[in-house]
Amino acid sequence: MSEDIKTRAINYLNCTLGDMHEGEQLNFVCLDTTCKEMGLICPVCRSQKHAKHKVIPLKIFLADISNNVNGKQNQNSIDQLLTQIDQVRTKLLSSLKDTVQKMVLQIKLLEDQINLSHKNTRQRLLEQNQTQMNFPQIFQQILNSQYKNVDQLKQDVRKIIDNVSQLQAGKIEIDFKPQRLFDQYQKASQEAIAQFNHLLTQFKQSTSKISKPIEKFTQPLQAQNSPNFTFSTVLKSPSITITEQKNAHQTANQNSENRFILIEPQILESCKIAIKITHLTNFIGIGIAYKNVLSLKNMKFDHQNLGHGSYMISSNAHTWSHSKKEENMVQKSFTFTTGDIIIVDVSLENKTLKFTCKNKPNDTQAIVLTFDNPDNDDIHFCINMCSSGEKVEILDDWE
Template sequence: MSEDIKSRVMNYFNCPLGDIHEGEQLNFVCLEANCKEMGLICPVCRTQKHSKHKVIPLKIFLADIYTNINAKQNQNSLDSLLVQLDQSRLKMLSSLKDIVQKMVLQIKLLEEQINLSYKNTKQRLQEQNQTQMNFPLLFQQILNTQYKNVELLKQDVRKIIDNVSQLQPGKIEIDFKPQKLFDSYQKAVNILQLSFQSQEAVNQLQMLFTSFKQSTQKIVKPIEKFTLPVVSHNQINFIFSQTLKSATINVQDLKIATQQVQQNTENRFILIEPSIQDSSKIAFKIVNLTNFIGLGIGLKNVLQTKNMRFDQQSIGHGSYMASSNDLVFSHHKQEENMISKSFPFATGDIVILDVNFENQIIKFKNKNSQNEPISLTFDIPENDEIVFCVNMGSVGEKVEILDDWD
């Protein structure tokens, strides 16, 4: 069949591009993975746009595909693969359920330990207080040998010993200090609260989810290239996050963000949802600029860990931005961090951000300016998500996400 395909006379469609392409037949296939126009092309297309791409004649493409499919037909039946796929899903869900059950058990044990520690500390404080109140009476009873039961005497002496100390050799001192008991308990509580606040388990789960989502995204992307229509604007409905933001930034109608308090480095960022999974565009309108607005992309986990703080002085701050005062900022390149790239914008301007995931470049264009766009390179970490972000430093500064910017 493969040889039959190669020898067959085929009726090719003509290239629809017209002009110099007029009458040329679509008899080649571009296989370049990063080519936005991969697929059927004519000889003129091949010369103009695909000269450095992987291009083969359509006949050879069909013959090779047929041979390849025929050779692999008996390797795995679809039914067998679907069974294995279902088993993998059930195995993952079962593992997840086991982890949740173990976490619930540990939380239950921790809850019981917290209550037991509280109960013991409370009882110890009450006993110490009662001993302190009864100490003069116990002292007189022992001194006057009023005890008739030696075991009771031993118990009372033991109570006294529990509340004395020997700070200096040969010198016994009363050590009724209930505050020390409470301080010991509070120290344990503080350690536990810090563990809660770190949310290490939650962060690890988020990282695992991100990693899994990114891995499965590779399965979806090849399909999207052939099923999604080509559009001039990104169709993703980007919105300002109601939770992934500084507390001083107010969100209105999901599309408008306003800084309500004058800031230095604290409380500067608001992130935009959803996360960026592929090359995307977004446009911001500068509704009001007082002093400083930064626009760009950020590393979600890094900015969350920093509590939306803007540590712009050194790399590792979690963002790639261009700002209204002509500066650009880079998370991973010192030579692109806090340097001038001549890209000012002001109140009323529309700034378009174009993120290219394949080349790892973000371009900034001021729609209201004749200046050329500027660009920054960025890094895509395996354990984080990339999001669009806005950084506002002064009270009253306001930015709007535009759905259409023509």
């Protein structure tokens, strides 16, 4: 098979990125696992974005793979692997169940101890109160030698001793203070509750560490590969130009008109995007937008009224909301400028947008906006650029 590949002429397809890539053949393969554009590339792709990656000709790649596949056809059949992965899961679940059972036993012991401490403290409070009430009678019975039962006498004297103090040397005083006993019990309980909260935090941290090694296997298959986001050549203001699908450039000064460009594909699941501010002149906004709303407005930024179609933060530390007055045109975000990298994290489940500045994690605090379900509309990442010369770039390799 590999010999057949070596002697066969391959009809390579052309790169679709356009510009300098126009007419270049997809005859190389990037094998760098950290590269988000890993796979087929052309010579221009190789020079621009894959110069430091492991790249080999497609023909050599196919020949090597053919040799490898033919040599391992009889090794580790899929049935054996499926059996083994089932065994691994069983072992994991068994360990988890065993751990939970041991935790339950410890919790039951602790529960019994809490109940017993409550019972004993309650009994001590009642006994202390009873002793206080009976003390004059006990005192008189001792003075008048009325006790006939030695054990009872010892027991009553012990009750008295439990309620006396010797704060002054050589002087014994009665010290009936049930409130002090209650305060001691309450203090011990509060310390225990604090320990519960501390243990809960430690438990969450431990489970996070346990799940970390297998976390990537818990994600849906399609979620493991982020969409290849590119600037739309259609859903944009005419004054904004695009180069190499990842760079957008505002070529004219704008007031409210001609300021938006949307990013494709539309957002269909929770995901992130990284936008680098290549050049800031005056105002750049970053966030999400409703395609139909902005299309009907011809990409106009109708920012003073709700219903403008976008949820964003902007370089002047403002937030913008399509539906919430308290989050629209309000200074509650962080500032960003040329060279900054803004991460936008969309959660469709929680209807939240989280903004962070990757290269200034200690100087900025994450900003979270909420958004509503659009009515028969598509959600896209968006950029809003106000002044001539402003530029942004979609980053693929940023994590």
